[in-house]
Amino acid sequence: MIEFRDVWKSFKNVYAVRGVTCTVQDKEIFGLLGPNGAGKTTLIMTMATVYRATKGDVLVEGHNVNTEPERVKELIGIAFQDAKYDRILTAREILQWHGKVTGIDKSLREKRIDDTLAKFGLTTEARKRTWTLSGGTKKKIENAKIFVQRPKVAVFDEPTAYLDVPSRLMVWEMIDELRDEGSTVVLATNMMDEADRMSDRVGIMSKGEMVQVGPPDKLKGTLRGRDVIELKLKEPMPELLGEVTKVEEVHDARFEGDVLKLELSNGRELLPHMINVVTAKGGQIQSANLKEPSLEDVFLHYTGTKLT
Ligand SMILES: Nc1ncnc2c1ncn2[C@@H]1O[C@H](COP(=O)(O)OP(=O)(O)OP(=O)(O)O)[C@@H](O)[C@H]1O
Numbered sequence: 001m002i003e004f005r006d007v008w009k010s011f012k013n014v015y016a017v018r019g020v021t022c023t024v025q026d027k028e029i030f031g032l033l034g035p036n037g038a039g040k041t042t043l044i045m046t047m048a049t050v051y052r053a054t055k056g057d058v059l060v061e062g063h064n065v066n067t068e069p070e071r072v073k074e075l076i077g078i079a080f081q082d083a084k085y086d087r088i089l090t091a092r093e094i095l096q097w098h099g100k101v102t103g104i105d106k107s108l109r110e111k112r113i114d115d116t117l118a119k120f121g122l123t124t125e126a127r128k129r130t131w132t133l134s135g136g137t138k139k140k141i142e143n144a145k146i147f148v149q150r151p152k153v154a155v156f157d158e159p160t161a162y163l164d165v166p167s168r169l170m171v172w173e174m175i176d177e178l179r180d181e182g183s184t185v186v187l188a189t190n191m192m193d194e195a196d197r198m199s200d201r202v203g204i205m206s207k208g209e210m211v212q213v214g215p216p217d218k219l220k221g222t223l224r225g226r227d228v229i230e231l232k233l234k235e236p237m238p239e240l241l242g243e244v245t246k247v248e249e250v251h252d253a254r255f256e257g258d259v260l261k262l263e264l265s266n267g268r269e270l271l272p273h274m275i276n277v278v279t280a281k282g283g284q285i286q287s288a289n290l291k292e293p294s295l296e297d298v299f300l301h302y303t304g305t306k307l308t
């Protein structure tokens with residue numbers, strides 16, 4: 001378990017993190033979302049002992065980052081958003097070094113390195129010095145550090161930025177595996193599909209504050225009344241508008257051409273009923289479509305970053 005207790009972090013006069021209080025449960029995948037500059041990386045750095053919080057405490061498995069940093073370092077592994085490597089080392093040497101300092105026995109370390117590099121298809125590439133590697137390959141090596149270490153608390157900061165589609169799927173699969181083995185995972189990402197697919201719960205940061213925490217589906221449910229049903233009819237029937245708005249959950253109805261557009265809550269449950277209401281009045285439905293709020297809508301709503 002990870003506990004953030006009123007965590008603040010300032011850089012000179014800029015507060016990057018402002019009073020974050022939240023808990024990440026054991027064996028949970030916790031997605032950390034927020035616009036660029038929201039404070040995701042800074043918050044992660046305070047828990048990984050890289051930055052010292054200006055105020056407040058972070059507890060990792062009950063150990064306080066400020067008073068027991070060495071204990072916390074043994075528990076945590078972090079794949080940085082922007083990895084900086086010693087240019088003369090090869091990718092394989094980076095992984096060997098990381099495995100060594102995190103206390104993985106040599107034979108196990110070599111086996112895990114071989115397995116991880118093979119999964120990423122990087123066995124040959126990993127013999128090259130890191131400065132010759134492409135952006136995506138460097139990112140894979142940064143993630144591979146954590147798959148070699150297999151820490152109790154695994155932190156990934158934008159793990160799939162720059163990655164091609166098959167590699168993203170591979171990283172997701174490997175993160176799931178880590179969690180199945182018992183790791184707790186914190187995953188900072190700007191990709192809503194990644195957060196939605198991977199996270200048990202997400203925390204949304206905005207301007208240094210944690211503005212919402214919850215399971216993705218529950219947060220989508222907080223945008224009540226944002227469902228839209230579109231019924232394409234043979235022809236527009238304005239007389240239907242009075243009928244459909246009698247349903248309490250429907251708060252707006254209009255025709256766009258021959259498409260009847262209903263804004264409502266509980267759209268999924270009400271779809272069959274709305275179809276019945278329309279057909280009972282002689283409407284001939286040619287197709288039906290339901291749109292529910294996405295995690296992107298949730299993100300835009302709670303961070304106030306909607307572009308207009
Ligand atoms: N080392 C630093 N020195 C000064 N300011 C910093 C430093 N690191 C971060 N900041 C500032 O703190 C704020 C939060 O940055 P942070 O990197 O935590 O955001 P983020 O949510 O991770 O953004 P991104 O999505 O771009 O990765 C920003 O205003 C940033 O400029």
Ligand SMILES: [Mg+2]
Pocket residue numbers: 040041042081157
């Ligand atoms: Mg960041």
